[in-house]
Amino acid sequence: MLLLPVERKRAGLERMGKSSEIDSKRLNEWLQATATTEDQEVDCDALSDVIEGVVEAALSGADVRSLLPHIAVHLDHCPDCRDWYETLLALAEEEQ
Ligand SMILES: [Zn+2]
Numbered sequence: 001m002l003l004l005p006v007e008r009k010r011a012g013l014e015r016m017g018k019s020s021e022i023d024s025k026r027l028n029e030w031l032q033a034t035a036t037t038e039d040q041e042v043d044c045d046a047l048s049d050v051i052e053g054v055v056e057a058a059l060s061g062a063d064v065r066s067l068l069p070h071i072a073v074h075l076d077h078c079p080d081c082r083d084w085y086e087t088l089l090a091l092a093e094e095e096q
Helices: 005-021 024-035 044-059 069-077 079-095
Strands: none
Touching: 024 044, 024 069, 044 069, 044 079
16 A cells, blocks of 8 residues: 555654664665665665665765665656655754
């Protein structure tokens, strides 16, 4: 079941608070695990599972576009997910 964008946004924000203690080691492990799913098609549901990690990666200076090209492609083509990602990113940057 797909959630409405606003519901996904809220869910992402709540999870964002809990994941704010991701350290760089865990982030690297997560990046490697996520990058190995490259062959799989990324849809909105799959992206919703990893989006806070993508935000963390971007904030830590990782090049999301080269590390996670399949995710970058989905963000390029899906306005809903791009809006959501940019909202999370902007909020996370405000908190820093
Ligand atoms: Zn999407």
